[in-house]
Amino acid sequence: MAKTHVTMKVNGAEVEGLVEPRTLLVHFIRENLQLTGTHVGCETTHCGACTVDLDGMSVKSCTVFAVQANGSEIITVEGMANPDGTLSALQEGFRMMHGLQCGFCTPGMIMRAHRLLQENSSPTEQDIRMGMSGNLCRCTGYQNIVRAIQYAAAKLNNVEFKEAAE
Numbered sequence: 428m429a430k431t432h433v434t435m436k437v438n439g440a441e442v443e444g445l446v447e448p449r450t451l452l453v454h455f456i457r458e459n460l461q462l463t464g465t466h467v468g469c470e471t472t473h474c475g476a477c478t479v480d481l482d483g484m485s486v487k488s489c490t491v492f493a494v495q496a497n498g499s500e501i502i503t504v505e506g507m508a509n510p511d512g513t514l515s516a517l518q519e520g521f522r523m524m525h526g527l528q529c530g531f532c533t534p535g536m537i538m539r540a541h542r543l544l545q546e547n548s549s550p551t552e553q554d555i556r557m558g559m560s561g562n563l564c565r566c567t568g569y570q571n572i573v574r575a576i577q578y579a580a581a582k583l584n585n586v587e588f589k590e591a592a593e
């Protein structure tokens with residue numbers, strides 16, 4: 428099938444590639460760009476393991492064709508660490524609060540949480556659970572993911588992180 432030339436900015440760098448019209452963005456990211464943090468956990472758009480940030484939105488990259496993302500700006504989990512290599516507040520939060528086990532959902536979780544905290548810098552637990560409801564996790568039971576995001580929000584807001592009483 429004829430291929431289309433696409434260009435986009437991924438984690439701050441201009442990238443390009445030749446894709447078929449049917450090529451999913453997640454496959455372009457994983458196979459053409461070798462950014463394999465973005466995962467595939469379903470074929471029904473439920474799991475959110477493929478979530479990336481596309482032009483300021485959380486998008487499930489299994490549900491977008493690469494050609495649709497032509498000209499867009501994308502952030503993947505590989506772009507989340509600070510420029511000096513230290514972990515971002517969210518990455519640190521997931522580690523500190525044990526918000527991951529197998530790690531398969533984690534890139535999508537972090538990308539969604541990244542956008543969630545732009546949408547709402549001081550979310551309640553309810554806001555977090557609702558805001559993360561497009562991302563499934565088989566391991567954690569979500570509780571520590573909520574804490575991880577609360578940890579990151581506190582760090583970004585420069586306030587002390589207080590764990591909710593059990």
Ligand code: FES
Pocket residue numbers: 466467468469470471472473474475476477478487488489490
């Ligand atoms: S791979 Fe499951 S929502 Fe994209």
Ligand code: FES
Pocket residue numbers: 526527528529530531532533563564565566567
């Ligand atoms: S840590 Fe295993 S699926 Fe979430």
